[in-house]
Amino acid sequence: MFKKTDKGFISKYQPVINTTDAVIFTLPPPEMAAEPVVIVYRRTDPDAPYFDRWALPGGMIHTDSDANDRAACERIVREKLGMPPVYMEQLQTFSGANRDPRGWSSSVVYFTLLPWEELSDWWATKPNAQLVPLSTSRKNLISLAFDHEEILRVAIERIQAKAHYSTLPCMLLPKHFTIAQMHGMYEALQGREINMAAFRRKVDKLDFLSQVKGAFEGGAQRPAQMYRMKHREPTLFDRGL
Amino acid sequence: MFKKTDKGFISKYQPVINTTDAVIFTLPPPEMAAEPVVIVYRRTDPDAPYFDRWALPGGMIHTDSDANDRAACERIVREKLGMPPVYMEQLQTFSGANRDPRGWSSSVVYFTLLPWEELSDWWATKPNAQLVPLSTSRKNLISLAFDHEEILRVAIERIQAKAHYSTLPCMLLPKHFTIAQMHGMYEALQGREINMAAFRRKVDKLDFLSQVKGAFEGGAQRPAQMYRMKHREPTLFDRGL
Numbered sequence: 001m002f003k004k005t006d007k008g009f010i011s012k013y014q015p016v017i018n019t020t021d022a023v024i025f026t027l028p029p030p031e032m033a034a035e036p037v038v039i040v041y042r043r044t045d046p047d048a049p050y051f052d053r054w055a056l057p058g059g060m061i062h063t064d065s066d067a068n069d070r071a072a073c074e075r076i077v078r079e080k081l082g083m084p085p086v087y088m089e090q091l092q093t094f095s096g097a098n099r100d101p102r103g104w105s106s107s108v109v110y111f112t113l114l115p116w117e118e119l120s121d122w123w124a125t126k127p128n129a130q131l132v133p134l135s136t137s138r139k140n141l142i143s144l145a146f147d148h149e150e151i152l153r154v155a156i157e158r159i160q161a162k163a164h165y166s167t168l169p170c171m172l173l174p175k176h177f178t179i180a181q182m183h184g185m186y187e188a189l190q191g192r193e194i195n196m197a198a199f200r201r202k203v204d205k206l207d208f209l210s211q212v213k214g215a216f217e218g219g220a221q222r223p224a225q226m227y228r229m230k231h232r233e234p235t236l237f238d239r240g241l
Numbered sequence: 242m243f244k245k246t247d248k249g250f251i252s253k254y255q256p257v258i259n260t261t262d263a264v265i266f267t268l269p270p271p272e273m274a275a276e277p278v279v280i281v282y283r284r285t286d287p288d289a290p291y292f293d294r295w296a297l298p299g300g301m302i303h304t305d306s307d308a309n310d311r312a313a314c315e316r317i318v319r320e321k322l323g324m325p326p327v328y329m330e331q332l333q334t335f336s337g338a339n340r341d342p343r344g345w346s347s348s349v350v351y352f353t354l355l356p357w358e359e360l361s362d363w364w365a366t367k368p369n370a371q372l373v374p375l376s377t378s379r380k381n382l383i384s385l386a387f388d389h390e391e392i393l394r395v396a397i398e399r400i401q402a403k404a405h406y407s408t409l410p411c412m413l414l415p416k417h418f419t420i421a422q423m424h425g426m427y428e429a430l431q432g433r434e435i436n437m438a439a440f441r442r443k444v445d446k447l448d449f450l451s452q453v454k455g456a457f458e459g460g461a462q463r464p465a466q467m468y469r470m471k472h473r474e475p476t477l478f479d480r481g482l
Contacts, residue, residue: 013304014304015256015304016259016302016304018347061254061257061345061347062254063254063255063256063257063344063345064254066338068338069336069337093310093331093349095310095349096308096309097308097309098308106347106349239480
């Protein structure tokens, strides 16, 4: 099955193109976007497929230096954005004969979160990037390279499920936030309205927020208390939201 | 990054060894095993790594014929067992420089279920295989090739989670079964005792079983009613078991 050469063992089959891609979720401030977004890049190599099209940030696995697929993905996000994700988990591997015109390819895709506070410097450099609101993607209003629309669909299902049962999406919020802000983000992630009173009850029950003393947002009429997460690790709602 | 050759595009990096492996769960009859098992094979190629060791069934991706990683995994299970899994979903991709002595490798691993009714003919051929009870694996009593012990750990976590919130594991049961049999399987999958009265209440509430008229198991004293699934698709418990 394998032939030993000066480049190591080579399969008798045409080699696979091994890549990794990252779906990076972030939450820009309200004046920029009304909901969470995903970062896409314009492809700038005229010799590569899908030139000038938008795509998820990704790249080849470097077998000479990447310890594994996760390390490869972290390296690529770091190269593109100047920092690694604050949260990453494997989403799924997408592979096959037809997804890359260069040949049989396999991409290990990661689901990642990065708070906007850490991204604002990168955005100020006017990168060759675009922020795609979740609703734009849900309505198929964005056209992406390769099978990246399908990947995005799977990633949005994942964050929607997580928004149903865990506090993980709170990693996207700024350090201090109001319950209304958190509620709005959960509604946007789930793509549906969530009863505010029931939401508050569930949040209270989990006891994962601290009031930020003396910090309020909004007019003098009814200023809203600001909160912060008690600990960074996400917890699970005992019933779905 | 890529060089076009008569074998297609070749990366400047040493190529990855692309494989797929299957974690196959099944439930043999009580006289064979008291709990669900996973199928492992003895490696028989003296020129391949881990010769004579036990490993999950797996193999190379054939880029000339496999449409994608899922098709490759299905082909391999079919080659080894004579039939495809009745259920399969991607578990996770395991990759890196150190998991295969031949070089940087990547395996897309599938989580699969096969009822014993379909496997008994295969087992009668005395394959070069072993059935590993879940508890044996949980106690680290089995030594497997490559990183397959780690893969098995992740797969057992997955079936344990599924046994917590879904009826999917019922695909492992014979066509007709008693509640006690189902309860015992859920206990084995979760690796803990489950209160029988609460279990019955949750099962009743989901309304996914039909009584098999006139079919009972056990002595004349207190014969147990036999049931079958109303439909093949798994449903979710509204709260964890």
